[in-house]
Amino acid sequence: xxxxxxxxxxxxxxxxxxxxxxxxxxxxxxxxxxxxxxxxxxxxxxxxxxxxxxxxxxxxxxxxxxxxxxxxxxxxxxxxxxxxxxxxxxxxxxxxxxxxxxxxxxxxxxxxxxxxxxxxxxxxxxxxxxxxxxxxxxxxxxxxxxxxxxxxxxxxxxxxxxxxxxxxxxxxxxxxxxxxxxxxxxxxxxxxxxxxxxxxxxxxxxxxxxxxxxxxxxxxxxxxxxxxxxxxxxxxxxxxxxxxxxxxxxxxxxxxxxxxxxxxxxxxxxxxxxxxxxxxxxxx
Amino acid sequence: xxxxxxxxxxxxxxxxxxxxxxxxxxxxxxxxxxxxxxxxxxxxxxxxxxxxxxxxxxxxxxxxxxxxxxxxxxxxxxxxxxxxxxxxxxxxxxxxxxxxxxxxxxxxxxxxxxxxxxxxxxxxxxxxxxxxxxxxxxxxxxxxxxxxxxxxxxxxxxxxxxxxxxxxxxxxxxxxxxxxxxxxxxxxxxxxxxxxxxxxxxxxxxxxxxxxxxxxxxxxxxxxxxxxxxxxxxxxxxxxxxxxxxxxxxxxxxxxxxxxxxxxxxxxxxxxxxxxxxxxxxxxxxxxxxxxxxxxxxxxxxxxxxxxxxxxxxxxxxxxxxxxxxxxxxxxxxxxxxxxxxxxxxxxxxxxxxxxxxxxxxxxxxxxxxxxxxxxxxxxxxxxxxxxxxxxxxxxxxxxxxxxxxxxxxxxxxxxxxxxxxxxxxxxxxxxxxxxxxxxxxxxxxxxxxxxxxxxxxxxxxxxxxxxxxxxxxxxxxxxxxxxxxxxxxx
Numbered sequence: 001x002x003x004x005x006x007x008x009x010x011x012x013x014x015x016x017x018x019x020x021x022x023x024x025x026x027x028x029x030x031x032x033x034x035x036x037x038x039x040x041x042x043x044x045x046x047x048x049x050x051x052x053x054x055x056x057x058x059x060x061x062x063x064x065x066x067x068x069x070x071x072x073x074x075x076x077x078x079x080x081x082x083x084x085x086x087x088x089x090x091x092x093x094x095x096x097x098x099x100x101x102x103x104x105x106x107x108x109x110x111x112x113x114x115x116x117x118x119x120x121x122x123x124x125x126x127x128x129x130x131x132x133x134x135x136x137x138x139x140x141x142x143x144x145x146x147x148x149x150x151x152x153x154x155x156x157x158x159x160x161x162x163x164x165x166x167x168x169x170x171x172x173x174x175x176x177x178x179x180x181x182x183x184x185x186x187x188x189x190x191x192x193x194x195x196x197x198x199x200x201x202x203x204x205x206x207x208x209x210x211x212x213x214x215x216x217x218x219x220x221x222x223x224x225x226x227x228x229x230x231x232x233x234x235x236x237x238x239x240x241x242x243x244x245x246x247x248x249x250x251x252x253x254x255x256x257x258x259x260x261x262x263x264x265x266x267x268x269x270x271x272x273x274x275x276x277x278x279x280x281x282x283x284x
Numbered sequence: 285x286x287x288x289x290x291x292x293x294x295x296x297x298x299x300x301x302x303x304x305x306x307x308x309x310x311x312x313x314x315x316x317x318x319x320x321x322x323x324x325x326x327x328x329x330x331x332x333x334x335x336x337x338x339x340x341x342x343x344x345x346x347x348x349x350x351x352x353x354x355x356x357x358x359x360x361x362x363x364x365x366x367x368x369x370x371x372x373x374x375x376x377x378x379x380x381x382x383x384x385x386x387x388x389x390x391x392x393x394x395x396x397x398x399x400x401x402x403x404x405x406x407x408x409x410x411x412x413x414x415x416x417x418x419x420x421x422x423x424x425x426x427x428x429x430x431x432x433x434x435x436x437x438x439x440x441x442x443x444x445x446x447x448x449x450x451x452x453x454x455x456x457x458x459x460x461x462x463x464x465x466x467x468x469x470x471x472x473x474x475x476x477x478x479x480x481x482x483x484x485x486x487x488x489x490x491x492x493x494x495x496x497x498x499x500x501x502x503x504x505x506x507x508x509x510x511x512x513x514x515x516x517x518x519x520x521x522x523x524x525x526x527x528x529x530x531x532x533x534x535x536x537x538x539x540x541x542x543x544x545x546x547x548x549x550x551x552x553x554x555x556x557x558x559x560x561x562x563x564x565x566x567x568x569x570x571x572x573x574x575x576x577x578x579x580x581x582x583x584x585x586x587x588x589x590x591x592x593x594x595x596x597x598x599x600x601x602x603x604x605x606x607x608x609x610x611x612x613x614x615x616x617x618x619x620x621x622x623x624x625x626x627x628x629x630x631x632x633x634x635x636x637x638x639x640x641x642x643x644x645x646x647x648x649x650x651x652x653x654x655x656x657x658x659x660x661x662x663x664x665x666x667x668x669x670x671x672x673x674x675x676x677x678x679x680x681x682x683x684x685x686x687x688x689x690x691x692x693x694x695x696x697x698x699x700x701x702x703x704x705x706x707x708x709x710x711x712x713x714x715x716x717x718x719x720x721x722x723x724x725x726x727x728x729x730x731x732x733x734x735x736x737x738x739x740x741x742x743x744x745x746x747x748x749x750x751x752x753x754x755x756x757x758x759x760x761x762x763x764x765x766x767x768x769x770x771x772x773x774x775x
Contacts, residue, residue, distance in 0.1 A: 011293060012395070013394065013414065014414075017291050017293075017294060017742075017746055018290065018292055018293065018294070018302075019291075021293055022292075039322070039323070042587050043321065043322045043323070043595075044320065044322070045320045045321075046292065046293050047292050047302075048292060048302075077343075078323075078325065078328060078343055079323045079324070079328075081328045081340075082331075083324075083327045083328040083329070083330055083331065084323075084324055084327065084328050085324050085327055085585060086322060086323060120443060121346060121442050121443060174669070175448060175450060175451065175669040176667070176671075178453045178669075179453070179454040179455040179668075180454065181455070181457070181665075204440075205435055205440035205441070206428075206431050206432050206434075206435035206440060207428065209432050209435040210435045210436060210439050210440055211439060211440060212439045212445045213439075215438065215445060215446045215453060215454050216439070216446060216452075216453030216454040217439050217446050217448070217453045220339060220445075222443075228340055232332055232333065233332065233333035233336055234333070234335065234336045234339055235333065236333070
């Protein structure tokens with residue numbers, strides 16, 4: 001099947017400049033794709049107009065769906081992290097809370113809330129498949145963070161190619177041992193796979209070539225609504241990250257934190273984490 | 285009559301930018317370059333684990349993500365006094381070189397090419413047409429292959445994840461080397477052999493295209509001949525002074541593309557203590573800016589500041605207005621393959637829209653050849669990591685080159701946390717407002733004298749702007765928190 005899309009405005013590929021480019025925004029889009037966090041009016045403008053105003057006007061006219069792409073547009077990401085002075089937020093969320101630039105109650109003309117595709121960067125497959133579905137009128141089922149369940153129900157740790165090393169208790173103690181050939185799990189170097197849901201561990205990146213953990217790099221939880229604050233410090237083991245206590249992570253993550261707090265040994269944590277994450281239980 | 289033209293947004297660049305020019309008698313007499321977005325990465329980094337800074341600062345930009353990661357890691361390693369093993373050095377150089385080749389190819393076909401295409405100028409160069417042009421389409425495919433190579437080296441792109449404090453998180457293997465070579469051979473065939481460039485120049489000048497000698501070579505020569513006809517070699521001159529921080533670590537401690545400053549007549553050594561930021565025309569208080577050292581004044585946002593028109597600050601080498609990028613690197617390295625800038629561009633060191641573009645393509649060819657050589661130097665299982673510990677108190681500087689200019693990170697660590705963080709990106713050197721001395725920003729200066737015969741079609745304005753490959757996401761993130769005090773520590 002061939003899908004024809006008329007891209008009316010895209011700042012890196014369109015030919016028009018300046019006024020002509022701004023005029024291209026004078027439309028009622030079927031789908032509005034938003035990248036980047038939305039700051040207070042003075043911190044981002046285009047054609048002398050605050051980006052937040054452009055977003056609100058276009059979102060009100062959007063027929064099918066507003067799709068927020070990337071960590072910043074979905075939940076605020078780094079520009080919304082602690083220490084920011086721009087009051088940046090996501091399109092319909094601020095970190096894990098509904099609200100954001102368009103407000104908690106925003107719905108497109110078709111009655112849809114903002115569809116969130118998090119990730120730093122978002123995965124190209126997620127973008128392409130979601131947009132294709134939305135344009136064809138197939139609305140993806142969303143989870144409680146506005147994300148398509150299809151891509152964000154699986155826990156990264158559960159799907160990781162290194163999971164077997166974890167189950168055997170083989171942990172890399174330093175980056176001397178992170179090449180895949182050493183057959184070690186990256187958990188103790190700060191891997192956020194256990195508290196992050198996405199299908200990246202098996203979908204992989206760049207045409208199925210590689211993924212962070214396979215290249216020896218611990219997951220930083222870039223798909224997590226709490227990225228980066230709730231994931232920091234990135235290179236500390238989860239049990240050493242105070243911000244992870246009490247946040248709404250998948251059950252697996254909660255068990256880790258609870259087990260650590262109780263001072264239970266590593267093998268018990270391992271048993272705990274192999275239980276099914278919350279999202280699967282919800283679907284029953 | 286003076287007409288003011290405002291182009292906002294400038295399309296086909298990374299980030300948000302506007303340009304205002306004053307045109308009198310068909311010529312640009314004044315220009316203002318506005319960065320229209322601010323995020324404040326540097327304040328966000330305060331108080332965090334220093335090891336997190338390269339990972340978060342990398343996300344300043346999705347195009348030169350690797351440059352910010354590298355500069356951040358170098359600052360951290362400089363602070364900790366760590367030297368990485370040779371295996372990491374080789375893999376890191378490959379990450380930088382492949383990203384730069386990717387960025388230059390993307391720029392030529394997707395960002396610059398359309399301005400010179402048949403679709404926009406009716407000149408017959410249909411291969412450069414945006415989206416529908418055959419050249420554009422091939423470029424997308426080949427960029428994907430280069431991203432695959434980077435994914436093998438960096439685990440994923442954008443935002444490669446393997447470049448880490450103390451080295452790299454994985455080691456070369458026969459399988460990885462073969463996967464990278466296979467893809468590089470394909471990309472290389474698409475580009476064409478460097479040594480075939482004179483033959484392609486002769487062919488295309490005679491109206492003949494032999495694409496078996498490489499699509500990129502043919503397209504670049506097509507572009508060059510048309511650009512010369514459009515006088516791109518005399519527009520977009522700018523300050524004609526250059527800076528490079530230097531890039532690619534060699535085993536003997538030198539840099540393959542060296543650091544230096546071209547002062548208008550000769551190369552002088554680059555002294556990092558002379559890097560100074562000015563803020564008279566930026567939305568920051570007057571006491572902001574200065575030299576990015578531990579005791580530099582603390583910058584503060586001032587959105588009501590009279591006369592200010594940009595979120596970018598204005599970096600200078602002392603008081604000297606300089607530009608960065610491939611032309612700067614080629615001039616400072618003394619490189620002009622096949623005398624293209626000397627013979628066609630009016631001089632090896634001359635700045636122009638033409639020379640900036642040709643230097644970028646010359647660098648792409650040099651790097652492609654180096655990538656093939658460096659892949660052969662990788663050794664299976666060679667160690668790529670050395671122990672790293674976050675210092676308790678330290679100051680570190682990481683200087684590097686992004687594809688589009690010098691990128692520097694300065695990290696000040698106190699109690700194993702970031703006390704202060706500063707970053708100056710490649711495009712900050714180019715897309716700046718005026719400085720305190722009244723000198724225009726590099727892009728602003730380059731626009732002076734550009735002919736605009738039809739004020740309704742200012743394509744001549746955007747061509748020189750684009751020759752700098754501006755990437756505004758990087759440029760505007762500079763600020764440290766107001767009111768925070770700290771004492772000077774020398775460690």
